[in-house]
Amino acid sequence: MDLIQVKKILEENFNNEPREGQRRHIIFWYDGEGEFVEDIDELKLDNAKILKLTEHNAFYTKYRLEKEDTNSNYLVYSSFAKPMSRDNWLLDILKYSMEFSTDKAELIMRDFGVSDVSLKNVFKKYLRFFNHKERYKKFASYHIENFTEEKVDMAVLSALCKLPVVDLEQVVKKVLMGEAEGENKWYREISLNGDLGAFWNLIEKRYGYTYEDKSLQKLMVMFLTTHLSYTLEESLPKTWQEYISPKKSDCVVFVSNFMNHGLDGEVYDAWADMGEGILNVEGYLAKWDLDKYIFSDTFRAFDKKIIQSLINHLLENIGEFDQYRKVINARRTSHWFKSYENEYEAVYFAMALLEKEKSMEGVIRGQSAFELVENYTKEYYLLDRFYRKFYFYYDQIVEKEKFSKLVERVENTYTHWFLNELSVKWSGVASEELQEDYPVPGVPQQKDFYRDYISHFIKNKDRVFVIISDALRYEAGKELGELLNKEVRGAVEIGFMQGVVPSTTKFGMASLLPRRSIEIGDKGEIAVDGLNTQGTENRGKILRNFSQDALAISYQDMVDMKRPDYKETFEGRKLVYIYHNVIDAVGDNRLTEREVFSAVGKAFEDLRLLVKNLVNHVSATNIMITADHGFLYRRSPLKLIDKIGKHDSGISGAGDTVEAGRRYILGRGESPTHELSGTLAINMSYLQGKKNDLRAYLPKGVIRYKLPGSGANYVHGGLSLEEVIIPIIKFKNIRKDEYKAAKVEVKLTNISRKITNRITFLEFFQTDIVENKKLPLRLKLYFVDEEGKRISNENVIIADSKSKNPQERTYREKFTLLDMAYDKNQKYYLILEDEEEPVEKIYERIPFTIDLLISDDFGL
Numbered sequence: 001m002d003l004i005q006v007k008k009i010l011e012e013n014f015n016n017e018p019r020e021g022q023r024r025h026i027i028f029w030y031d032g033e034g035e036f037v038e039d040i041d042e043l044k045l046d047n048a049k050i051l052k053l054t055e056h057n058a059f060y061t062k063y064r065l066e067k068e069d070t071n072s073n074y075l076v077y078s079s080f081a082k083p084m085s086r087d088n089w090l091l092d093i094l095k096y097s098m099e100f101s102t103d104k105a106e107l108i109m110r111d112f113g114v115s116d117v118s119l120k121n122v123f124k125k126y127l128r129f130f131n132h133k134e135r136y137k138k139f140a141s142y143h144i145e146n147f148t149e150e151k152v153d154m155a156v157l158s159a160l161c162k163l164p165v166v167d168l169e170q171v172v173k174k175v176l177m178g179e180a181e182g183e184n185k186w187y188r189e190i191s192l193n194g195d196l197g198a199f200w201n202l203i204e205k206r207y208g209y210t211y212e213d214k215s216l217q218k219l220m221v222m223f224l225t226t227h228l229s230y231t232l233e234e235s236l237p238k239t240w241q242e243y244i245s246p247k248k249s250d251c252v253v254f255v256s257n258f259m260n261h262g263l264d265g266e267v268y269d270a271w272a273d274m275g276e277g278i279l280n281v282e283g284y285l286a287k288w289d290l291d292k293y294i295f296s297d298t299f300r301a302f303d304k305k306i307i308q309s310l311i312n313h314l315l316e317n318i319g320e321f322d323q324y325r326k327v328i329n330a331r332r333t334s335h336w337f338k339s340y341e342n343e344y345e346a347v348y349f350a351m352a353l354l355e356k357e358k359s360m361e362g363v364i365r366g367q368s369a370f371e372l373v374e375n376y377t378k379e380y381y382l383l384d385r386f387y388r389k390f391y392f393y394y395d396q397i398v399e400k401e402k403f404s405k406l407v408e409r410v411e412n413t414y415t416h417w418f419l420n421e422l423s424v425k426w427s428g429v430a431s432e433e434l435q436e437d438y439p440v441p442g443v444p445q446q447k448d449f450y451r452d453y454i455s456h457f458i459k460n461k462d463r464v465f466v467i468i469s470d471a472l473r474y475e476a477g478k479e480l481g482e483l484l485n486k487e488v489r490g491a492v493e494i495g496f497m498q499g500v501v502p503s504t505t506k507f508g509m510a511s512l513l514p515r516r517s518i519e520i521g522d523k524g525e526i527a528v529d530g531l532n533t534q535g536t537e538n539r540g541k542i543l544r545n546f547s548q549d550a551l552a553i554s555y556q557d558m559v560d561m562k563r564p565d566y567k568e569t570f571e572g573r574k575l576v577y578i579y580h581n582v583i584d585a586v587g588d589n590r591l592t593e594r595e596v597f598s599a600v601g602k603a604f605e606d607l608r609l610l611v612k613n614l615v616n617h618v619s620a621t622n623i624m625i626t627a628d629h630g631f632l633y634r635r636s637p638l639k640l641i642d643k644i645g646k647h648d649s650g651i652s653g654a655g656d657t658v659e660a661g662r663r664y665i666l667g668r669g670e671s672p673t674h675e676l677s678g679t680l681a682i683n684m685s686y687l688q689g690k691k692n693d694l695r696a697y698l699p700k701g702v703i704r705y706k707l708p709g710s711g712a713n714y715v716h717g718g719l720s721l722e723e724v725i726i727p728i729i730k731f732k733n734i735r736k737d738e739y740k741a742a743k744v745e746v747k748l749t750n751i752s753r754k755i756t757n758r759i760t761f762l763e764f765f766q767t768d769i770v771e772n773k774k775l776p777l778r779l780k781l782y783f784v785d786e787e788g789k790r791i792s793n794e795n796v797i798i799a800d801s802k803s804k805n806p807q808e809r810t811y812r813e814k815f816t817l818l819d820m821a822y823d824k825n826q827k828y829y830l831i832l833e834d835e836e837e838p839v840e841k842i843y844e845r846i847p848f849t850i851d852l853l854i855s856d857d858f859g860l
Contacts (some may be wrong), residue, residue, distance in 0.1 A: 026097035032081030048073035058089040153198040160189045168701040208247030224275040227255035234292040256793035277842040296333035321355040333796035345393040384475040427700035443567035446499040451516040465623040471584035473630030478726020489740040503723040508628025524659035547575040555580040564745040566617035587714035623748040625729040631716040665697040665719030743777040744768040766799040766809035776800035780833040824851040
């Protein structure tokens with residue numbers, strides 16, 4: 001207890017002039033209830049001494065005051081009630097002295113400037129609370145004005161829960177969180193130092209909890225059921241209806257704020273799971289149509305059921321892909337989406353794969369090598385992407401069992417239809433067109449990379465950076481280019497080249513170097529202009545033959561570089577080759593090949609950061625990103641029919657073997673073409689520039705050669721489009737604003753800025769479509785008062801539409817306001833918050849007036 005007020009009152013009396021005939025002041029203080037017994041030792045008076053009466057020192061006190069010290073002022077404090085006159089040994093002194101009589105409640109009220117005597121009992125019930133310095137200090141920090149019993153109750157509860165402001169919603173949330181954690185210290189604090197009755201009375205008044213059983217579990221069930229009634233387009237079961245609160249709006253806002261809070265949301269999840277079990281939500285879901293709960297996110301059961309329904313529809317081949325897409329997009333703004341993001345994304349990309357198959361009518365089109373390359377780079381590559389992204393998300397799912405049949409469907413579609421059909425078609429045209437005349441005419445070639453894409457920079461004395469990411473196949477490079485276009489200011493062009501065969505690292509890396517000649521040795525070694533091409537150091541020597549200011553460097557040597565290191569390393573360099581190896585390093589290892597699709601994601605992260613660092617640290621203007629080769633990957637195990645031996649292929653009579661891999665054999669000698677029905681023989685003169693007897697023997701289709709050692713699901717070296725079509729990403733750093741990516745705009749379209757109903761609908765419009773440099777925008781929307789306190793539920797808009805149809809870029813959101821008094825002369829604000837922004841999160845703050853025409857909850 002702060003004794004400042006007590007000291008002030010006492011010293012005012014001690015400093016007064018003594019009455020006529022008196023030389024000093026003696027003040028008796030009978031503290032009958034012992035309220036200040038723990039505080040009296042801390043009281044220090046400037047102009048008086050303090051004597052404490054006990055049951056045994058009355059005679060000494062009388063002697064002290066009348067004999068020992070007859071000049072000093074004295075405060076005589078007794079922690080007992082004033083005795084009857086006949087029993088009071090100090091009665092004669094008391095008659096010519098003053099009596100100080102008060103209680104702590106009055107002093108506390110006086111300390112806070114409370115003059116309303118009707119509130120004395122309220123303060124009196126909280127004496128234990130105020131008899132603690134920190135609690136007293138916290139209560140004082142709220143700076144309450146116009147005290148009422150309710151304000152005192154709420155302030156005490158807020159202080160006990162250690163809240164920075166008085167807020168009943170936060171008190172209830174803290175208590176519920178404490179209950180979920182097991183040892184509910186907040187509820188215990190209220191029980192010991194507050195008033196549980198006041199706690200439950202406030203809950204009844206605010207949230208409509210009227211049950212005799214004061215149970216936190218039942219309270220949360222009421223919150224959950226009421227929130228569900230707000231979004232479920234289905235009549236609630238009779239057994240649930242008793243839990244619907246008459247104070248619906250406040251319950252809805254409470255649950256919305258609870259579930260959408262970044263840290264507290266996990267505790268909400270635990271309560272929701274408990275409530276889901278009590279209400280047997282899963283049992284009722286079987287009776288409801290999906291359309292009835294597509295926007296309900298009170299319980300996780302809805303998402304589990306929706307995901308299973310989508311899987312079943314895909315397996316049943318119903319084909320309503322637009323409807324599935326709408327369902328998934330609707331769930332992206334729900335509370336549980338983050339918990340089930342991997343499941344939703346896996347379903348989405350499985351759907352995209354199956355939809356693409358249906359749109360192609362199961363037919364791979366293209367009558368020539370050129371047409372097939374064109375169709376692949378424009379459309380068919382998407383099946384590779386959808387397959388990769390399906391497994392990327394599927395691999396992160398914990399409970400995979402419910403996806404088992406969908407995995408089979410994906411495998412049958414991708415591996416046994418797309419890969420097989422595409423490879424058969426491609427092998428057919430390759431047999432006719434490419435065996436003696438590789439590569440495809442009219443298609444940019446990897447072997448001409450330096451001449452076609454790099455040499456003009458050197459001639460013009462411009463600096464150029466070349467990033468070569470091992471096994472960055474076309475579909476992945478296409479996605480990387482799209483990501484760079486969104487994230488880095490500048491112009492991005494995404495093209496492709498036909499890679500060399502065998503499509504291995506050794507041949508691909510050599511073909512990307514500048515050269516006058518290239519030679520393949522008897523042991524498969526490759527030399528450019530007489531220099532071995534293996535290793536970064538050797539490649540650097542080759543580059544310096546074409547530019548004295550050239551540098552070859554491994555990405556691994558750059559990982560820990562800071563800005564000064566970048567400047568020191570690349571200062572004065574005009575031609576820089578950076579070698580990056582993540583995808584191939586993972587895929588080429590039998591123990592890790594299963595993680596190759598995750599490695600693609602890691603490669604994206606590395607390369608995006610690398611480009612940003614080159615731009616920001618050394619002002620790189622021209623950056624080219626490409627690969628040495630692509631890859632084939634399937635998840636399902638290979639069968640014997642998918643593999644052939646050297647003897648089985650007929651290559652045993654093809655001359656001396658120089659080198660062999662899963663997808664190629666390099667050999668010298670004449671090719672017995674009549675024995676090689678399952679093999680393509682590509683004359684290597686296309687790369688060396690002169691006729692010779694060196695040939696690459698490549699299995700048709702997606703067959704692997706039987707070899708011991710490394711895995712077989714991830715392979716490269718062959719002629720498949722996935723292996724030989726590689727990306728070429730041209731990035732040019734341009735500082736102009738039009739080359740800077742920006743998020744689309746979202747505008748409120750309602751003309752009126754006046755709200756007349758507690759439940760109101762507002763419409764928003766995405767003004768731009770997501771394309772090129774226009775990025776999606778994610779907004780949180782809610783109402784606040786002038787002090788910034790939330791007064792509504794929260795909605796989320798994900799403005800990511802690519803549609804040119806305005807109706808498909810319109811968002812209609814439902815808002816529910818707290819059940820409270822609104823001043824039509826004050827301003828309230830609709831907040832549009834961009835939660836992805838690190839600092840300036842407020843996207844727009846729109847003023848509203850609120851003048852409710854209907855005051856009862858939910859307008860019912």
